[in-house]
Amino acid sequence: xxxxxxxxxxxxxxxxxxxxxxxxxxxxxxxxxxxxxxxxxxxxxxxxxxxxxxxxxxxxxxxxxxxxxxxxxxxxxxxxxxxxxxxxxxxxxxxxxxxxxxxxxxxxxxxxxxxxxxxxxxxxxxxxxxxxxxxxxxxxxxxxxx
Amino acid sequence: xxxxxxxxxxxxxxxxxxxxxxxxxxxxxxxxxxxxxxxxxxxxxxxxxxxxxxxxxxxxxxxxxxxxxxxxxxxxxxxxxxxxxxxxxxxxxxxxxxxxxxxxxxxxxxxxxxxxxxxxxxxxxxxxxxxxxxxxxxxxxxxxxxxxxxxxxxxxxxxxxxxxxxxxxxxxxxxxxxxxxxxxxxxxxxxxxxxxxxxxxxxxxxxxxxxxxxxxxxxxxxxxxxxxxxxxxxxxxxxxxxxxxxxxxxxxxxxxxxxxxxxxxxxxxxxxxxxxxxxxxxxxxxxxxxxxxxxxxxxxxxxxxxxxxxxxxxxxxxxxxxxxxxxxxxxxxxxxxxxxxxxxxxxxxxxxxxxxxxxxxxxxxxxxxxxxxxxxxxxxxxxxxxxxxxxxxxxxxxxxxxxxxxxxxxxxxxxxxxxxxxxxxxxxxxxxxxxxxxxxxxxxxxxxxxxxxxxxxxxxxxxxxxxxxxxxxxxxxxxxxxxxxxxxxxxxxxxxxxxxxxxxxxxxxxxxxxxxxxxxxxxxxxxxxxxxxxxxxxxxxxxxxxxxxxxxxxxxxxxxxxxxxxxxxxxxxxxxxxxxxxxxxxxxxxxxxxxxxxxxxxx
Numbered sequence: 139x140x141x142x143x144x145x146x147x148x149x150x151x152x153x154x155x156x157x158x159x160x161x162x163x164x165x166x167x168x169x170x171x172x173x174x175x176x177x178x179x180x181x182x183x184x185x186x187x188x189x190x191x192x193x194x195x196x197x198x199x200x201x202x203x204x205x206x207x208x209x210x211x212x213x214x215x216x217x218x219x220x221x222x223x224x225x226x227x228x229x230x231x232x233x234x235x236x237x238x239x240x241x242x243x244x245x246x247x248x249x250x251x252x253x254x255x256x257x258x259x260x261x262x263x264x265x266x267x268x269x270x271x272x273x274x275x276x277x278x279x280x281x282x283x284x
Numbered sequence: 285x286x287x288x289x290x291x292x293x294x295x296x297x298x299x300x301x302x303x304x305x306x307x308x309x310x311x312x313x314x315x316x317x318x319x320x321x322x323x324x325x326x327x328x329x330x331x332x333x334x335x336x337x338x339x340x341x342x343x344x345x346x347x348x349x350x351x352x353x354x355x356x357x358x359x360x361x362x363x364x365x366x367x368x369x370x371x372x373x374x375x376x377x378x379x380x381x382x383x384x385x386x387x388x389x390x391x392x393x394x395x396x397x398x399x400x401x402x403x404x405x406x407x408x409x410x411x412x413x414x415x416x417x418x419x420x421x422x423x424x425x426x427x428x429x430x431x432x433x434x435x436x437x438x439x440x441x442x443x444x445x446x447x448x449x450x451x452x453x454x455x456x457x458x459x460x461x462x463x464x465x466x467x468x469x470x471x472x473x474x475x476x477x478x479x480x481x482x483x484x485x486x487x488x489x490x491x492x493x494x495x496x497x498x499x500x501x502x503x504x505x506x507x508x509x510x511x512x513x514x515x516x517x518x519x520x521x522x523x524x525x526x527x528x529x530x531x532x533x534x535x536x537x538x539x540x541x542x543x544x545x546x547x548x549x550x551x552x553x554x555x556x557x558x559x560x561x562x563x564x565x566x567x568x569x570x571x572x573x574x575x576x577x578x579x580x581x582x583x584x585x586x587x588x589x590x591x592x593x594x595x596x597x598x599x600x601x602x603x604x605x606x607x608x609x610x611x612x613x614x615x616x617x618x619x620x621x622x623x624x625x626x627x628x629x630x631x632x633x634x635x636x637x638x639x640x641x642x643x644x645x646x647x648x649x650x651x652x653x654x655x656x657x658x659x660x661x662x663x664x665x666x667x668x669x670x671x672x673x674x675x676x677x678x679x680x681x682x683x684x685x686x687x688x689x690x691x692x693x694x695x696x697x698x699x700x701x702x703x704x705x706x707x708x709x710x711x712x713x714x715x716x717x718x719x720x721x722x723x724x725x726x727x728x729x730x731x732x733x734x735x736x737x738x739x740x741x742x743x744x745x746x747x748x749x750x751x752x753x754x755x756x757x758x759x760x761x762x763x764x765x766x767x768x769x770x771x772x773x774x775x776x777x778x779x780x781x782x783x784x785x786x787x788x789x790x791x792x793x794x795x796x797x798x799x800x801x802x803x804x805x806x807x808x809x810x811x812x813x814x815x816x817x818x819x820x821x822x823x824x825x826x827x828x829x830x831x832x833x834x835x836x837x838x839x840x841x842x843x844x845x846x847x848x849x850x851x852x853x854x855x856x857x858x859x860x861x862x863x864x865x866x867x868x869x870x871x872x873x874x875x876x877x878x879x880x881x882x883x884x885x886x887x
Contacts, residue, residue, distance in 0.1 A: 162745055166658040175658065183651050211694055214720065216651035218742035230720075 149279035154272040159221025177280045183216055184273045191266055198259055203251060206258055207236025222272045228265035232258050304358055305402045311346045324385060327393035329367055332384040362402050364388045474528055485521055634664050635753055636761045641687040645669040646676040646703065648695040656690065659745050663752060672696050673703025680707045688755055693719035701733045708734035714755040718743060
């Protein structure tokens with residue numbers, strides 16, 4: 139029943155996407171509506187991610203660490219729900235660095251504001267790229283199913 | 285000669301008082317001292333020109349001491365005054381910068397008789413004055429201090445007494461609630477037995493009246509037509525039903541009790557009221573919770589008594605609500621496989637509610653919210669959602685009632701913990717924190733503010749379902765599947781069939797909460813079955829203090845040792861058997877007292 143239902147039953151998970159988490163989302167799709175539910179969520183997420191990254195760029199410019207932490211937390215939640223683990227991990231780091239904490243790197247000493255900002259600045263391009271990579275995979279998956 | 289007359293006159297005026305003055309006068313008569321001490325230029329004062337010499341050589345001769353300060357003090361006693369020379373009047377003393385000039389109106393070089401007028405100033409008031417000056421403040425201070433200490437002590441005693449009493453009060457409440465739960469459980473067992481007996485009775489009567497007006501073609505008809513007056517159940521049954529009904533009404537008190545318990549724990553817990561804390565009048569709260577309780581009671585009553593004695597009308601109603609096709613006789617395996625076959629995929633899990641639970645999902649992130657909603661939907665829940673804590677609080681304040689609230693923690697406008705705190709002022713709905721911040725101190729904080737549980741993010745479907753089943757046990761269908769139930773019932777009544785299926789191992793923790801007596805041993809921590817154990821543990825607490833209390837929450841949390849105020853907060857339903865506020869309670873009391881003490885000290 140599963141094989142003839144969809145051309146591709148699952149995306150190429152790879153390192154970017156956590157299979158079990160994403161499968162949970164796919165399971166939620168109503169059969170007679172294609173992948174409408176999950177695709178909506180996924181595409182909305184990427185819109186949200188783009189907007190969040192813009193917010194992060196701006197916050198870096200203004201050196202607003204607290205804001206960065208908030209945005210990191212925000213995107214962490216949704217990316218984790220979708221199983222975008224790389225994005226999630228990076229966001230968690232941003233969230234922590236925003237509070238000048240480096241505990242994720244097993245470094246108990248608090249960071250200076252400057253270092254925290256520098257770390258975030260450095261990771262931002264990476265997380266954007268990770269997110270884009272995940273987006274390519276998922277868009278390919280959903281397009282194939284259209 | 286002068287001396288004797290002086291002596292005579294002083295003898296009349298009080299020899300001691302003028303002795304000093306006399307000596308002073310005599311001293312000034314000695315011209316050899318003139319370079320050190322002499323009469324002033326006008327003869328109305330005397331001047332000490334060389335302080336040091338005067339002190340060392342003259343004072344010992346005439347006054348038997350060599351202390352200039354006491355000499356000056358003596359002068360003061362006799363009302364001599366040091367003459368001060370203001371700079372305007374000639375720039376310092378005319379006798380030199382180091383000179384001391386003393387003056388008394390009756391102390392003149394040419395008027396020896398006036399010396400009699402020089403009297404020691406009344407010593408008593410002077411003395412008492414110094415007493416006042418020096419001692420009174422310290423005395424007062426001492427007095428105030430000792431009063432303060434006493435008050436502090438009293439306060440502390442009161443504080444201790446209060447915490448002790450509150451603790452006992454809390455224990456008693458817990459115990460009472462446990463007993464209430466036990467009663468409810470018994471009630472349910474009784475209801476099941478009643479249902480069974482009822483059907484046996486009905487069958488018996490039916491069998492004895494073959495061909496009667498109510499000959500049965502199909503079971504549904506039969507069950508619905510039992511009530512008519514000619515077919516009243518045996519009177520013992522009716523009596524029992526009545527009793528059960530009375531029992532059920534006690535559940536209202538139970539809600540009150542819960543409310544009281546919450547109030548109690550709130551006063552004990554040290555909380556920081558979030559900004560803009562809004563307190564709804566408690567009357568509103570209790571009335572709403574009463575209404576809620578009533579509703580619950582109805583839903584819980586499988587076999588309510590009353591005018592229409594017979595099968596619960598609610599029951600037939602939820603037969604209609606069964607969200608999937610009535611399973612036929614042969615699909616008696618796992619309800620979910622049944623479901624998967626009759627519907628589409630095996631994603632829809634029906635946990636078997638007696639009615640769809642009302643869930644409030646508070647989440648600012650739309651991805652999480654949508655997925656959470658979807659999961660809940662698939663669990664046959666009715667979902668309401670709020671985008672932040674403020675909206676959630678508003679919904680509650682507007683009177684919306686839910687069976688469960690899923691609450692994100694970090695949200696704009698009002699965070700989940702503050703929202704929970706506010707909701708707790710008026711409502712006891714279980715609140716589950718949904719968060720990725722699950723460090724033990726975070727979790728302690730959640731519990732301290734009235735959260736009932738923690739669902740770590742990102743949550744899985746299974747995790748969410750487990751949480752629902754844990755906290756909504758009272759909404760689970762009560763399995764009807766007593767083995768002795770007449771065949772007619774099982775073939776005729778499709779509803780009971782599916783219910784029976786729910787109890788199968790297929791659905792986790794669906795296993796009957798109340799139905800079988802062995803459930804009461806408290807095996808399953810997630811179900812209400814454990815309650816009967818509660819009182820025993822509470823009793824334990826009364827008797828000894830040093831009970832090793834390991835707080836363990838079901839969620840993947842680390843043991844919380846120094847948590848304050850969690851014991852009372854949580855619904856009994858998720859307190860593990862060895863978890864009934866032991867050390868934490870103590871710690872809290874200690875902390876409370878301590879805090880109070882600190883406050884006193886600060887005052």
